[in-house]
Amino acid sequence: MNDLTKESPLGTYMEYGKKGELAYQVCKDDGSVVFYPRAVAPVTGSPNLEWRVSKGLGTVYATTVIYGKDKPPYNVALIDIDEGFRMMSRVEDMDPMQIKIGMRVKVCMHPAADKQPAYPVFTAAQGTK
Amino acid sequence: MNGHLKRGSVAVVGAAESDLGQMAPNTSPVDLMAQATMRALDDCGLKLSDIDGVFSAASQVRQGPMPLCEYLRITPRYFDGTQIGGSSFMALLTHAQCALEAGLCEVALITYGSTQRSVSRAIATPRDYNYFETPYKPLLPISAYALAASRHMHQYGTTREHLAEVAVAARKWALMNPKAWEKEPLTIEQALNARMVSHPFTVRDCCLVLDGGGAVILTTAARAKTLKKTPVYVLGTGDALSHVSISSMPDLTVTAAARSGPQAFRMAQLKPSDVKMLSLYDAFTITPILFLEDLGYCPKGEGGRFVSDGAIAPGGKLAVNTSGGGLSYCHPGMYGLLAMIEAIRQVRGECGQRQVKNCDVALAHGNGGVMSTQCTVIFGSQATV
Numbered sequence: 001m002n003d004l005t006k007e008s009p010l011g012t013y014m015e016y017g018k019k020g021e022l023a024y025q026v027c028k029d030d031g032s033v034v035f036y037p038r039a040v041a042p043v044t045g046s047p048n049l050e051w052r053v054s055k056g057l058g059t060v061y062a063t064t065v066i067y068g069k070d071k072p073p074y075n076v077a078l079i080d081i082d083e084g085f086r087m088m089s090r091v092e093d094m095d096p097m098q099i100k101i102g103m104r105v106k107v108c109m110h111p112a113a114d115k116q117p118a119y120p121v122f123t124a125a126q127g128t129k
Numbered sequence: 130m131n132g133h134l135k136r137g138s139v140a141v142v143g144a145a146e147s148d149l150g151q152m153a154p155n156t157s158p159v160d161l162m163a164q165a166t167m168r169a170l171d172d173c174g175l176k177l178s179d180i181d182g183v184f185s186a187a188s189q190v191r192q193g194p195m196p197l198c199e200y201l202r203i204t205p206r207y208f209d210g211t212q213i214g215g216s217s218f219m220a221l222l223t224h225a226q227c228a229l230e231a232g233l234c235e236v237a238l239i240t241y242g243s244t245q246r247s248v249s250r251a252i253a254t255p256r257d258y259n260y261f262e263t264p265y266k267p268l269l270p271i272s273a274y275a276l277a278a279s280r281h282m283h284q285y286g287t288t289r290e291h292l293a294e295v296a297v298a299a300r301k302w303a304l305m306n307p308k309a310w311e312k313e314p315l316t317i318e319q320a321l322n323a324r325m326v327s328h329p330f331t332v333r334d335c336c337l338v339l340d341g342g343g344a345v346i347l348t349t350a351a352r353a354k355t356l357k358k359t360p361v362y363v364l365g366t367g368d369a370l371s372h373v374s375i376s377s378m379p380d381l382t383v384t385a386a387a388r389s390g391p392q393a394f395r396m397a398q399l400k401p402s403d404v405k406m407l408s409l410y411d412a413f414t415i416t417p418i419l420f421l422e423d424l425g426y427c428p429k430g431e432g433g434r435f436v437s438d439g440a441i442a443p444g445g446k447l448a449v450n451t452s453g454g455g456l457s458y459c460h461p462g463m464y465g466l467l468a469m470i471e472a473i474r475q476v477r478g479e480c481g482q483r484q485v486k487n488c489d490v491a492l493a494h495g496n497g498g499v500m501s502t503q504c505t506v507i508f509g510s511q512a513t514v
Contacts, residue, residue, distance in 0.1 A: 010260060036261050036377075062283075062381055064275040065328040066268050076267045076327075078276055078376055088262045088376040097328070101283040110264075119264045 002039050002047050009037035012051065017118045020109045022056050024085055025049040035085035056107035057082045057125060065096040075099050079122060091122045136396055137514040139229045139237075140353035140360030143173030143346035144473045149459045150310055152247055152340040158189045159196045161242030161342035166201065169344035174357035175236060180346075182207040182234025184225050186217035187241055187342075188254045188462055197240060207234040213370070214497025215410060217241075218345075218465035219504030223366040225347050235348060242342030243461040250338060253462055262374055268327050271335055273375035273499035274413040275327040280381040281415060282329065284430065289329050291433030293320035295414040296333045296456055298442035303453025305443065305483040310337055311457040334414040336454075341461035343470050350514070361476045362514050364399065364490070365507040367392025375499045382430070385503040386423035386494060393492070393505040394425075401425040404507070405488040406475045407447065408468035410496035411454040417441065420494050421449075424505070448485040451475060465495035469506060476508050489513050 002009075009025075013036075016023035025034040027041035028048040034041050041049055058081040065073050075096035080086050091099045092108075105122035112118040145168035147161035162185065170177060183194040183205040190196050193210015197203075207228045211220055218239055225237035245253035256269060267273065281287045297317055303309035315333065323331035353360035369385035369392070372378045394400060401424060409417040409424075418432030426447065427435040441449035452458040452471040459467055472491035474480050485491075489510040496503060 014260075062276040062280040064267075064272050064279060065325075066266070066272060067325045067327070068268075074266070076265050076272050076276070078381070086376060088265055088267065088374075090265050101279065116264060117260075119260075 004039060009039050013037045014117050016053065017109060017120070022054040022107050022120050023051055024054055024083060026052055033084040035087060052083070054081055054083050054107070058105050058122065060091065060099060060101050060103045060105060061086060063099050063101060079105060089120055089122050091124065093123050134223070134226055134366065134396060135230060136364050136398060137362045137509070138350055139226045139347050140350050140362045141345055141347050141473050141508065142353050142356045142358065142360055143169035143175065143344070144470045145169040145172050145344055146308065146467065146470060147242060147342035149308060149341035149461070150339055152244055154247065156244055156247065156340070158187050158242035158244055158342065159200050161244070161340070162197045162240045162344065163200050165242070165342045165344035166197070166238060166240055169346050172358065173346055175346065177201060177203060179236045180238045181205050182225060182228050182237035184209045184221040184237060184239040185241065186210060186212045186221065186463065187243060189243060205234065213502040215412065215463040215465045216495030216497035216502045216504040217463060218469060219366065219493065219495040219506045220368050220502070222347070222363065222469070222506055223368055223504070226363055226366065229347065229349055235352065237347045238344060239347070239466065240342065240344040241463060241466045243463065244340045245462040246338050246340045250462070259374060262376060270499050271330060271413070272327045274415055275330045276375060277381040277419070277500060278329050278415040281418070281433070284382055285433065287418065287433030289321055290317060291418065291436060292329065292334050292414040293317045294436045294439070295411065295417050295441070296320045298436065298439065298445070299411060299450055299454040299456035301442045302451050302483055303457035306453050306458055309453040309458040310339055311453065330413060336412045336456050336460035336464070339459050339461050341459050341467070343466040345466065345469060345473070359477060359511060361473045362509050362511070363506065364509040364513060365393035365395070365397030366505065367396070368504045370502045373498055373501050378500060382419070384419050384423050384500045386420050386505065389503045389505040390424040390494070393507050397507040397509070399490060399507060404490050404492045405448065406451060406472065406485045406491040407449045408472045408491070408493040409449055410464055410468055410494055411450055411456050412460065412464065412496065414456070416496055417449060424494065443483065451480060451483045451485060468495060469493040472508050476510050
């Protein structure tokens with residue numbers, strides 16, 4: 001049983017992030033992949049959640065490009081990670097309008113700054129799933 | 130739940146907007162609720178003291194019905210402040226029906242007010258920090274719907290022209306509604322070439338950001354018959370939710386309207402083709418496309434092609450958002466109540482130039498959050514009960 005007075009799901013996730021790792025959970029009762037991190041698994045309600053580290057490869061599921069008034073256009077995407085969960089992120093180091101659904105991407109950790117902890121972003125990867 | 134609610138047991142007897150558009154400085158959301166409430170009472174001939182159930186939601190009013198009750202000094206027997214975004218008012222209507230059927234109240238007021246244009250959206254609707262989304266700076270709610278549009282385009286070949294069709298249809302209807310904010314025609318080319326906001330959406334794919342509010346008054350079918358106007362009956366309702374953050378939406382091309390719609394139709398004992406007019410929550414041009422699919426008006430993926438060639442514009446094959454919708458009439462942050470008011474007016478036959486012929490059944494579908502909550506209400510005339 002998790003002890004929320006000692007350790008929080010997000011806190012543990014962020015510790016992995018500090019090491020450059022994208023972590024997720026698996027419900028040990030039914031084997032389902034759980035993301036975002038939780039104290040209790042959805043559906044089963046089980047507290048038996050095991051932490052795992054993703055290989056960091058995924059596929060763009062949906063993408064948008066935001067045109068702000070005073071800054072260059074930037075990407076926001078939903079990424080389907082190979083281990084079986086989806087997350088919001090962005091694909092960096094390319095023209096945001098060239099980011100296409102189905103593109104393979106690889107995680108890298110955006111470094112922590114000020115109050116913002118490290119968070120995962122993606123760059124284009126070779127190959128297909 | 131709806132299996133136990135009775136088709137036609139309650140009716141809308143009063144409906145009104147507050148002032149819409151841009152309010153004078155320091156107007157409050159509760160000023161707009163109070164104004165709309167008095168107009169809705171006038172519409173049905175009831176008095177403030179008749180109201181014994183108050184149902185209210187507003188992003189700027191955290192305590193639900195309390196501020197309005199204080200303002201008008203009413204002490205309802207029953208009250209509810211369910212806040213699930215723009216669809217709150219359809220859900221509140223279901224809750225009002227429950228309360229009326231159970232005898233917990235006899236005259237139910239549903240009301241809304243917003244001054245989001247005056248105070249800015251950021252202040253009217255502050256967002257919680259979400260570690261899994263906020264760092265990426267999505268322009269919410271717009272980018273959530275843009276992501277859904279991108280997926281629909283990829284999966285089903287929907288185009289930006291299809292999205293523009295929705296905006297142009299709304300504008301054509303708005304030009305027949307004296308209360309609509311937009312007064313100038315809009316072409317497909319203008320919509321496509323407008324300022325890009327969150328691809329594939331230009332500013333013309335996004336709803337208006339205005340001040341406004343409204344009020345609807347319901348009572349039992351028995352009492353409704355004694356009042357000023359012909360009652361508009363609640364034939365069916367359905368509520369469904371699926372997620373709160375867009376990154377947790379199971380499939381960005383399918384909304385929970387695929388559950389709320391069938392619930393409402395089952396209760397109403399009607400099918401989609403029985404409906405003469407639809408108010409489909411159009412916060413963004415993709416939403417009517419998704420709802421036409423999910424509510425059963427075309428197969429999944431065909432929504433873009435369905436709206437082509439002016440199909441939902443005046444003179445088209447299906448009357449959708451005849452007020453001009455959130456895109457061209459008024460969107461005060463949470464649009465659900467105004468969507469219902471137009472459907473009610475169509476059943477009453479009060480819509481003048483834009484009136485849909487023989488509109489005995491109208492559907493109002495509400496959307497809340499980022500496609501998170503979906504609530505459907507079907508209204509019918511006396512003849513349908």
